[in-house]
Every structure is written in C-alpha cells, then in structure tokens.
Amino acid sequence: MTKPLLVAENISKYYDGRVACEKVNFELWPGEVLAIVGESGSGKTTLLKCLSMQIAPNAGRVLYSLRDGRTESLSDLSEAERRFLMRTDWGFVHQDPREGLRMGVSAGANVGERLMAVGERHYGRIRSTALDWLNRVEIAGDRIDESPRNYSGGMRQRLQIARNLVTAPRLVFMDEPTGGLDVSVQARLLDLLRGLVRTLGLSVVIVTHDLAVARLLSTRILVMQQGKVIETGLTDQVLEDPQAPYTQLLVSSVLQV
Numbered sequence: 001m002t003k004p005l006l007v008a009e010n011i012s013k014y015y016d017g018r019v020a021c022e023k024v025n026f027e028l029w030p031g032e033v034l035a036i037v038g039e040s041g042s043g044k045t046t047l048l049k050c051l052s053m054q055i056a057p058n059a060g061r062v063l064y065s066l067r068d069g070r071t072e073s074l075s076d077l078s079e080a081e082r083r084f085l086m087r088t089d090w091g092f093v094h095q096d097p098r099e100g101l102r103m104g105v106s107a108g109a110n111v112g113e114r115l116m117a118v119g120e121r122h123y124g125r126i127r128s129t130a131l132d133w134l135n136r137v138e139i140a141g142d143r144i145d146e147s148p149r150n151y152s153g154g155m156r157q158r159l160q161i162a163r164n165l166v167t168a169p170r171l172v173f174m175d176e177p178t179g180g181l182d183v184s185v186q187a188r189l190l191d192l193l194r195g196l197v198r199t200l201g202l203s204v205v206i207v208t209h210d211l212a213v214a215r216l217l218s219t220r221i222l223v224m225q226q227g228k229v230i231e232t233g234l235t236d237q238v239l240e241d242p243q244a245p246y247t248q249l250l251v252s253s254v255l256q257v
C-alpha cells in the first residue's frame with residue numbers, strides 16, 4: 001500500500017470551550033503501531049474517540065483508506081460503510097474488557113457473534129474458528145462454553161482481543177489495554193499482543209500512559225500535553241533522545257531501566 005491507512009487532520013475537540021485535544025495531525029501507515037502517550041487528562045482518550053467515530057470532533061477530519069481503495073473522510077461515510085468499519089475492518093480493545101465483551105453469553109459466542117455479523121452462518125465453522133482464536137490468545141478450549149464472568153481479568157482481556165481480531169480487521173484501536181492488570185499478567189499480555197500485531201501485520205493506535213508499553217509495542221509515538229501534540233517520531237528515537245522538556249521529564253521519570 002502506497003498511502004496512509006488513516007490521516008488525522010487538525011483534529012480538535014472542546015468540552016464547554018475547554019480544550020480536550022487541539023489541532024492534532026498525523027498519518028498512520030499500514031502495519032504501523034502508533035502510541036499516544038501523555039499524562040492523565042492530556043487528551044489521549046478524547047483523540048482516540050475522535051479517530052474511531054465514537055465522538056465527533058469540533059474541527060478537523062479523519063481520512064480513512066477503505067478496502068476498495070477509496071480514501072474518505074469518516075464524517076462522509078454512509079451508515080453501511082460505518083457499520084462495516086465498526087464490525088469488520090476495525091477493532092476496539094477497551095481497558096475494561098466488560099465494555100468490549102458481552103458478559104451474558106459464552107466466550108465462544110463472544111468470538112462467534114463477530115463472525116456472524118460479517119455473514120458467517122455455518123455453526124461448525126464458527127465454533128472451530130472461535131476455538132482456534134481462543135487457542136491463539138492462550139485460553140484453553142474447554143473453557144469455550146463458559147461465561148467470561150468466570151474468567152480472570154487477564155483472560156477477559158485476551159478474550160476481548162480474540163473477539164476483535166477474528167474478523168481480520170486492518171486497524172485496531174486500543175485504550176490502555178494492559179491497565180488494571182497485575183504486572184506479571186501485563187507482561188504476558190503485552191507479549192501476546194506484540195506477537196499478534198506482528199504476525200497479522202495490524203495497524204494499531206494505542207493509548208497508554210505507560211512508556212514501557214509504548215516502547216514494547218509501538219513503531220511511532222505521539223506525546224500529548226494539555227491536548228496538544230508536543231513531540232512525535234519513531235518510538236526508539238523519541239525515547240532515547242527526547243526533544244521536548246516535557247518528554248524528557250516523562251522519559252527520565254519513567255524509563256530508568
């Protein structure tokens with residue numbers, strides 16, 4: 001692919017006149033993992049929501065390269081195109097897996113229903129694909145009929161990932177996917193995510209306040225402070241040689257390893 005998958009142009013969002021994010025610009029290329037980092041309240045989640053059509057920005061636009069090769073502004077998409085993105089071409093991994101899962105149905109159904117949403121009707125195939133995905137996210141196959149209510153936090157998060165990836169999305173948004181988990185569970189999940197992202201060639205926009213997560217997963221990084229992007233570049237470069245004083249502070253306080 002010779003053009004970006006997603007382009008953010010001057011994205012701004014205000015709440016009661018207060019800046020949540022302002023004039024954010026970047027390009028996301030196929031296979032790239034972009035980490036949005038910054039302290040609490042810097043506008044990371046707001047930006048992610050604007051990018052993924054969960055909220056409308058007050059200004060600016062998001063261009064997306066559709067599977068048929070057209071590049072369209074998200075705000076100009078038809079309802080059917082939006083649905084296709086939400087159900088198939090995009091994934092969204094929430095920090096709290098309960099937001100991304102249906103807790104009232106089995107783990108297998110959580111994965112299977114995304115497949116059904118894209119037209120798969122054959123029960124045997126749905127079940128075997130669900131099993132395969134549980135396996136890929138290291139959930140034992142004999143837990144397929146259990147409700148995710150019985151699952152641990154780490155298992156729920158892995159199930160949420162399976163549910164998202166089963167439709168072979170090209171772009172996955174992640175909001176603090178390892179937040180709220182024990183450190184050892186986080187490490188394992190990060191490993192798994194890194195493996196999946198690489199094998200599947202996924203493009204990812206990930207919000208994290210944890211620079212170690214950004215370092216492990218991302219190719220590029222975007223540092224936000226008070227709603228604005230203050231530094232951006234290749235992750236290794238930015239973390240090794242941060243230019244903005246705020247980034248220097250972030251890096252020196254967090255990455256003393």
Ligand SMILES: Nc1ncnc2c1ncn2[C@@H]1O[C@H](COP(=O)(O)OP(=O)(O)OP(=O)(O)O)[C@@H](O)[C@H]1O
Pocket residue numbers: 015019020021038039040041042043044045046047209
């Ligand atoms: N629905 C809302 N109504 C009013 N203000 C909001 C709303 N959502 C976010 N904000 C404000 O926008 C700013 C950015 O918030 P946002 O949640 O995007 O930051 P964040 O960097 O994701 O923070 P955190 O890491 O704590 O989740 C904050 O000042 C926040 O109070």
